[in-house]
Amino acid sequence: xxxxxxxxxxxxxxxxxxxxxxxxxxxxxxxxxxxxxxxxxxxxxxxxxxxxxxxxxxxxxxxxxxxxxxxxxxxxxxxxxxxxxxxxxxxxxxxxxxxxxxxxxxxxxxxxxxxxxxxxxxxxxxxxxxxxxxxxxxxxxxxxxxxxxxxxxxxxxxxxxxxxxxxxxxxxxxxxxxxxxxxxxxxxxxxxxxxxxxxxxxxxxxxxxxx
Amino acid sequence: xxxxxxxxxxxxxxxxxxxxxxxxxxxxxxxxxxxxxxxxxxxxxxxxxxxxxxxxxxxxxxxxxxxxxxxxxxxxxxxxxxxxxxxxxxxxxxxxxxxxxxxxxxxxxxxxxxxxxxxxxxxxxxxxxxxxxxxxxxxxxxxxxxxxxxxxxxxxxxxxxxxxxxxxxxxxxxxxxxxxxxxxxxxxxxxxxxxxxxxxxxxxxxxxxxxxxxxxxxxxxxxxxxxxxxxxxxxxxxxxxxxxxxxxxxxxxxxxxxxxxxxxxxxxxxxxxxxxxxxxxxxxxxxxxxxxxxxxxxxxxxxxxxxxxxxxxxxxxxxxxxxxxxxxxxxxxxxxxxxxxxxxxxxxxxxxxxxxxxxxxxxxxxxxxxxxxxxxxxxxxxxxxxxxxxxxxxxxxxxxxxxxxxxxxxxxxxxxxxxxxxxxxxxxxxxxxxxxxxxxxxxxxxxxxxxxxxxxxxxxxxxxxxxxxxxxxxxxxxxxxxxxxxxxxxxxxxxxxxxxxxxxxxxxxxxxxxxxxxxxxxxxxxxxxxxxxxxxxxxxxxxxxxxxxxx
Numbered sequence: 173x174x175x176x177x178x179x180x181x182x183x184x185x186x187x188x189x190x191x192x193x194x195x196x197x198x199x200x201x202x203x204x205x206x207x208x209x210x211x212x213x214x215x216x217x218x219x220x221x222x223x224x225x226x227x228x229x230x231x232x233x234x235x236x237x238x239x240x241x242x243x244x245x246x247x248x249x250x251x252x253x254x255x256x257x258x259x260x261x262x263x264x265x266x267x268x269x270x271x272x273x274x275x276x277x278x279x280x281x282x283x284x285x286x287x288x289x290x291x292x293x294x295x296x297x298x299x300x301x302x303x304x305x306x307x308x309x310x311x312x313x314x315x316x317x318x319x320x321x322x323x324x325x326x327x328x329x330x331x332x333x334x335x336x337x338x339x340x341x342x343x344x345x346x347x348x349x350x351x352x353x354x355x356x357x358x359x360x361x362x363x364x365x366x367x368x369x370x371x372x373x374x375x376x377x378x379x380x381x382x383x
Numbered sequence: 384x385x386x387x388x389x390x391x392x393x394x395x396x397x398x399x400x401x402x403x404x405x406x407x408x409x410x411x412x413x414x415x416x417x418x419x420x421x422x423x424x425x426x427x428x429x430x431x432x433x434x435x436x437x438x439x440x441x442x443x444x445x446x447x448x449x450x451x452x453x454x455x456x457x458x459x460x461x462x463x464x465x466x467x468x469x470x471x472x473x474x475x476x477x478x479x480x481x482x483x484x485x486x487x488x489x490x491x492x493x494x495x496x497x498x499x500x501x502x503x504x505x506x507x508x509x510x511x512x513x514x515x516x517x518x519x520x521x522x523x524x525x526x527x528x529x530x531x532x533x534x535x536x537x538x539x540x541x542x543x544x545x546x547x548x549x550x551x552x553x554x555x556x557x558x559x560x561x562x563x564x565x566x567x568x569x570x571x572x573x574x575x576x577x578x579x580x581x582x583x584x585x586x587x588x589x590x591x592x593x594x595x596x597x598x599x600x601x602x603x604x605x606x607x608x609x610x611x612x613x614x615x616x617x618x619x620x621x622x623x624x625x626x627x628x629x630x631x632x633x634x635x636x637x638x639x640x641x642x643x644x645x646x647x648x649x650x651x652x653x654x655x656x657x658x659x660x661x662x663x664x665x666x667x668x669x670x671x672x673x674x675x676x677x678x679x680x681x682x683x684x685x686x687x688x689x690x691x692x693x694x695x696x697x698x699x700x701x702x703x704x705x706x707x708x709x710x711x712x713x714x715x716x717x718x719x720x721x722x723x724x725x726x727x728x729x730x731x732x733x734x735x736x737x738x739x740x741x742x743x744x745x746x747x748x749x750x751x752x753x754x755x756x757x758x759x760x761x762x763x764x765x766x767x768x769x770x771x772x773x774x775x776x777x778x779x780x781x782x783x784x785x786x787x788x789x790x791x792x793x794x795x796x797x798x799x800x801x802x803x804x805x806x807x808x809x810x811x812x813x814x815x816x817x818x819x820x821x822x823x824x825x826x827x828x829x830x831x832x833x834x835x836x837x838x839x840x841x842x843x844x845x846x847x848x849x850x851x852x853x854x855x856x857x858x859x860x861x862x863x864x865x866x867x868x869x870x871x872x873x874x875x876x877x878x879x880x881x882x883x884x885x886x887x888x889x890x891x892x893x894x895x896x897x898x899x900x901x902x903x904x905x906x907x908x909x910x911x912x913x914x915x916x917x918x919x920x921x922x923x924x925x926x927x928x929x930x931x932x933x934x
Contacts, residue, residue: 181506183506183578193576193578196577203603207605208608211607211608254523315631323624362857
């Protein structure tokens with residue numbers, strides 16, 4: 173591992189200022205992500221208010237156990253990514269890389285479960301707008317539940333995939349010993365992003381599956 | 384060599400060169416060095432070229448609209464082409480010019496120079512923002528050539544999801560431009576927090592920095608909502624998901640709420656940077672410290688904050704409850720209070736100042752006139768009962784052009800005339816500068832004052848034809864627009880000529896005591912030859928000792 177000083181870009185006075193800038197930048201980025209999802213949460217709130225019974229009926233068609241499993245998977249992955257940062261700070265880079273790989277694997281499990289759920293919905297015609305063809309629930313607004321469901325879980329799924337890309341890149345860097353000790357900020361901000369992906373799901377799960 | 388604002392240069396110091404040969408423009412050569420540059424000054428210059436191309440394109444659409452409206456019936460184009468022209472005029476001017484221009488050009492160039500930094504916090508993200516802008520621009524232009532949207536720049540559903548014209552490329556372009564805007568805002572916030580040189584405390588920051596900070600907060604917090612809204616319209620338009628379609632249970636008014644949650648704060652993204660420019664120029668050209676620094680600085684944050692809670696004034700006639708409309712109307716008027724704080728402080732700054740009426744200052748005067756006129760009509764429009772009469776008429780068009788053209792573009796012109804010597808190291812023709820400013824001022828008034836009268840008389844906006852009684856005022860408006868366009872052409876010509884024939888400017892041709900003038904013109908790659916110190920606030924003209932000028 174090279175000396176921490178060499179990681180300081182020419183326009184920063186020291187490593188601490190640079191790390192502070194990276195953290196602040198990531199928190200601001202997370203704020204933009206929250207507001208990106210906020211548009212969809214607003215749509216959810218409005219349509220749930222307009223069509224309470226249709227939303228309650230459609231929500232029963234999702235397997236709560238699948239959602240619960242994915243919630244556990246993502247919360248565990250947040251733990252492993254946090255541990256990866258912890259061990260990187262202690263300069264145990266190989267262990268950090270291994271933990272990032274575990275996080276990646278958990279992200280993969282999440283996507284497989286989501287794929288199984290989606291294929292079930294496609295098969296039964298639980299689909300948005302003009303694609304809706306589920307005969308057993310024909311009330312006004314039923315298709316709107318699926319519009320909101322697919323937009324929210326779809327946008328979240330895209331974030332999972334992007335997050336996995338970031339984690340894979342960090343895992344390679346950690347394995348090669350590019351980070352460690354005081355210079356673990358890339359793992360820290362990458363981990364923050366993954367926590368946000370987790371946190372969005374923690375809101376999606378009760379809204380779509382439980383109520 | 385010492386460039387400190389207050390310490391007298393030591394006797395051994397050589398005088399600064401009139402034109403710095405070792406500058407950022409020639410530090411590296413070849414187009415490749417420009418495409419991969421991480422230098423905030425070069426990125427500012429790239430934005431200057433790109434946004435001016437956009438401005439030219441949007442201006443051509445504006446002239447097409449004005450020529451079409453020269454006669455009550457068809458003049459040069461068909462109705463559907465006319466609808467596309469006003470849509471593209473709006474999209475280009477707002478998303479490609481007014482939102483990115485002042486932050487992209489002058490924010491990038493001057494924020495590090497004004498806070499004594501070597502660069503912005505994330506130079507690579509800065510370059511990424513240029514490419515996002517370019518990609519969004521190309522996709523939007525592709526959309527204009529292949530079909531072209533006819534929805535108006537507001538993309539109201541359900542029309543935008545059912546129109547036969549191709550809307551999705553422009554929506555996608557808008558989404559990508561939004562990402563670029565977020566990246567710029569994020570970069571500026573982090574830069575201002577982490578890279579201020581020792582001595583520049585929050586209450587010693589130049590006022591342009593305060594307004595750039597407030598602008599960036601809006602860019603970061605509001606733009607994602609526009610992003611998701613444009614994506615929802617695109618999804619609905621392409622796949623038929625029923626997001627906003629009443630036939631499938633959707634609510635089109637939800638679109639209006641989401642759209643204006645961004646697009647109203649976006650008008651403060653456009654005007655706040657111009658206000659920052661005015662704060663700088665007015666101090667330099669009246670040779671006085673700003674009156675009420677704290678009030679001018681914090682009112683920028685006030686506008687940014689209250690701007691998030693005013694979007695409902697676009698929905699007065701969309702079935703909003705009377706209580707909602709009243710609350711949004713009153714909240715909108717708070718913007719007027721914060722703006723008035725600025726205007727009164729600027730006016731007090733002029734009082735007993737030593738004013739030199741040069742080109743940048745001419746734009747300050749124009750700005751104050753247009754902002755007060757446009758702002759007062761804005762307060763009138765925020766009054767619910769009056770708005771019902773004026774909704775969707777030319778009165779609204781004239782009001783927001785007074786703020787956006789009269790405010791933002793005169794701010795932009797003030798900025799380019801004030802900072803041109805620093806950016807290029809050359810002086811432009813002062814005589815032609817004042818002539819062009821006169822054309823801009825007169826042309827602008829002749830374009831938009833008739834539109835207030837037309838709107839009040841009941842002429843709706845976005846209509847292709849109109850009754851004959853509206854004819855004379857439309858002719859006046861088109862004539863004014865021609866004078867305005869001529870003014871812009873003159874400016875472009877003498878600025879380009881100054882690059883070759885202009886006199887070398889020297890480090891500080893205005894005798895300004897803004898922090899950014901403490902370096903050579905054009906600045907070296909590393910911004911300062913030696914790190915300046917900041918013992919005094921910017922624009923401190925209390926001490927008239929000429930030895931304490933930077934030069």
